[in-house]
Amino acid sequence: MRFVCLTLGLLCLAAGANAQNSYQSNKVIDALNEQNVRSGRVASPSLTAFKLSDHSDLQLDGLVNESVWNEIPTATQFTQRSPNDGATATQRTEGRILYTNSHIYVGIKAFDSARDSIVAPLFRRDGTEMSDWVTVGFDSYNDKRTAFIFAVNPRGVQRDFMIINDTNEDDTGMPFGKQKLN
Numbered sequence: 001m002r003f004v005c006l007t008l009g010l011l012c013l014a015a016g017a018n019a020q021n022s023y024q025s026n027k028v029i030d031a032l033n034e035q036n037v038r039s040g041r042v043a044s045p046s047l048t049a050f051k052l053s054d055h056s057d058l059q060l061d062g063l064v065n066e067s068v069w070n071e072i073p074t075a076t077q078f079t080q081r082s083p084n085d086g087a088t089a090t091q092r093t094e095g096r097i098l099y100t101n102s103h104i105y106v107g108i109k110a111f112d113s114a115r116d117s118i119v120a121p122l123f124r125r126d127g128t129e130m131s132d133w134v135t136v137g138f139d140s141y142n143d144k145r146t147a148f149i150f151a152v153n154p155r156g157v158q159r160d161f162m163i164i165n166d167t168n169e170d171d172t173g174m175p176f177g178k179q180k181l182n
Contacts, residue, residue, distance in 0.1 A: 077089075135149060
């Protein structure tokens with residue numbers, strides 16, 4: 001089994017961040033599999049980000065190999081967005097979040113048991129062509145209607161946009177920050 005490793009360094013001012021996580025009882029995982037999160041029948045799972053006092057040891061090199069990444073909670077029980085919204089993910093993924101007073105670091109290991117079937121075309125930034133993506137969204141207003149979305153495909157093509165009122169996408173003028181694939 002091979003994996004693609006990704007680190008994102010997002011230039012943001014934020015005190016914390018949330019993500020889907022694996023720190024759930026079996027009952028909560030079953031509820032996730034039944035698509036109850038999106039319908040509002042159960043609370044969204046979350047992963048608390050770990051604050052760093054100094055980020056000089058982190059290298060934005062596409063590897064999640066600094067010791068601090070192993071010392072923080074890891075999200076593993078992700079759900080699909082497409083093709084089966086809310087279904088259990090078909091491939092293993094691990095995500096971690098670190099932050100400082102001025103940056104957010106997202107480390108993701110996306111495993112794939114059939115590396116030759118990864119869809120990874122090269123195209124212009126912010127394109128919407130068919131591709132495999134790793135996507136991270138921040139609901140910084142905590143209103144469950146607005147989110148800043150950052151995505152990258154296996155070739156390093158970046159996409160960023162804002163979700164407004166749950167369904168409208170605005171991709172004008174959003175800075176991505178830095179990313180590195182390995």
